Amino acid sequence: MSVRDLKGRRRWLALAGCLVWLAFTLFPLYWVGITSFKSPVGVVGGPTYIPFVDFEPSLTAWRELLSGARGQFYSTFMASTIIGLSASVAATLIGAMAAYSLVRFQFQVRLLSGLIFVFVAVGGFLLLRDILGMGQALALIYSFIAALGLSVISAWAPLPGPILKNKDIVFWFVSQRMFPPIVAAFALFLMYSEMGKLGFKLVDTYIGLTLAYIAFSLPIVIWLMRDFFEALPVEVEEAAMVDNVPTWRIFFGIVLPMSKPGLIATFMITLAFIWNEFLFALFLTNSRWQTLPILVAGQNSQRGDEWWAISAAALVAIIPMVIMAGLLSRLMRSGLLLGAIK
């Protein structure tokens, strides 16, 4: 039975239910909207609901926000935009490559090679730092390079033990998102500040925060894109292979255009995640490359909860994403594969 079949009173009840839910979801947005136009006195003086009737709108909050009186609004907005766009593009591109290779090629990784990596990385770090007295950052770099080299070389040797296949590798990627981000945030901050001591500044830099976001977005990108690539007909790529089209050209010229809806959806999800991300931005930036979530949270100052300012900043954070989603959803129309195969 569908809602369309309902008759009489039931139909009105269903409509009423939908309207209640609509009001429930829209009201917070409305509330943020009108609050940003209230004066400080209007906010504190008890709830008022309708502009021009209940209260006189004021542009105080917006004027303060846009004039930069409450934090570097423009630079924050630009930082959010630059980091958000570049990290999403990079993560989508790199993740798509990884996902494609996981769909079209069979990988075999020996579990023992993975264990060798862990032991050499951790053991080598402890050895270099505690016994040979090397600096934290250098010890880390050397032990990881050694671990990577050894594990790659050992993968060729006929080691005993289980062999990990593609689905294990995908699980490994996705598992990166299963532990609480705070764990990674702490570790990243420590690593970044050690790198800073070596003269390679990462904290509060564009490259530092972008790299962190790319790394943290990759699992979800790989997971999503893998599904899109699996749905592609392999014959189209085989036709190109027979036609002597190089592999990179097949990927960029045929596979990526065919999975455009998936790429855009994945890009959108990644961008939304990065745009809204708070924890990494809090740890890894302090002034120059602060992002919007930090600015919004920063409105909560020593003077108490200044809701008018928070509301204006929150709206600024929401609106670009709404516009982006609206524009890109037009490109996400399905049916792009139509005509490739029967």
Add this chain to the structure above:
Amino acid sequence: MSQIDLERVTKTFGTVEVIPPLDLNIADKEFVVLVGPSGCGKTTTLRMIAGLETATSGVIRIGDRDVTDLRAGLRNCSMVFQNYALYPHMSVAENIGYGMKVRGTPKTEIAKAVADAARILNLEPYLNRKPSALSGGQRQRVAIGRAIVRQPDVFLFDEPLSNLDAKLRIEMRTEIKLLHRRLQTTIVYVTHDQVEAMTMADRVVVMNQGRVEQAADPITLYERPRNRFVAAFIGAPSMNFIDGALERGDGGVNFVAEGGVKIALADARVETLSSSVGEKITLGIRPEHTMNAEQAFPAVDIKVADVEPLGPHTLAIGKAGQADFTAQIDAASPVRPDEMLRVSLNPAKMHFFHANSGEALGRLEG
């Protein structure tokens, strides 16, 4: 020269051997059709020639080149797939010219090649359309166009007509044959449809479980099948088989089967079959070589289960003794289901097979 030679080629997937050692020689400019039931290894064989699968062992040669370990792109083959496999985001012209564009051919040359292909395949009005705006037959013509601009040594077709409706399939069949006559390029064509195989091929290779059962021109396959599998696979409706034995009696040799089937053999056949007297053998007769009862020919009685009037003639489907039997009779014959019907068999068109091995016995030479 672009003949294809497969020498002792095998293919295993994991532990499953799909192709046991296979030898196959395809002459230059020949149109060879690989046909067989699904899972017989015909597509795998084609894909090994294309380079989309690597042979587990053995040698594959195209012309004078050993291509066994060469990747697909370097073998100079063109392949047409069952489901077209067009690039959906490119127009018809871009689809046809993409391979040349990638290889860095000058634009004017590409345009000329595309225009030529479009003219041959009647695609000129559609050059700027996307594949999604084409019908199935047009899409497959685009795929063929993409194949011919490559000017390959070998064309490979993997069931290219299976997705088309019956009428279009017959039209495209003729188009591909005309194309072969025009281009004079070696063609290897895979299909599961024996009518397609018979109508198009210079030579048909009937495959079963990875083996070549018989490779011959269509008429030879039809008239002198090497074994029971080929006999059953080629021809529609399929050949009738009656299991029985040869016995001496009544002054000659008779084929006798359960259910009162007894057929006297002509003297010419007795000579070639005399060594098999007393053994279990199978009689094969095609429906089109049966007829309404006539005095001069041996006959069997069949219990009719169903009658299929086709126009020019009628098929009576039923049982002769224990065996399923389809007879072709006059359209005017007043036969109804559940009646008994006496049909004659053309003695010159009878086939005999060894019951256990399925090998043809006493094949008529000629």
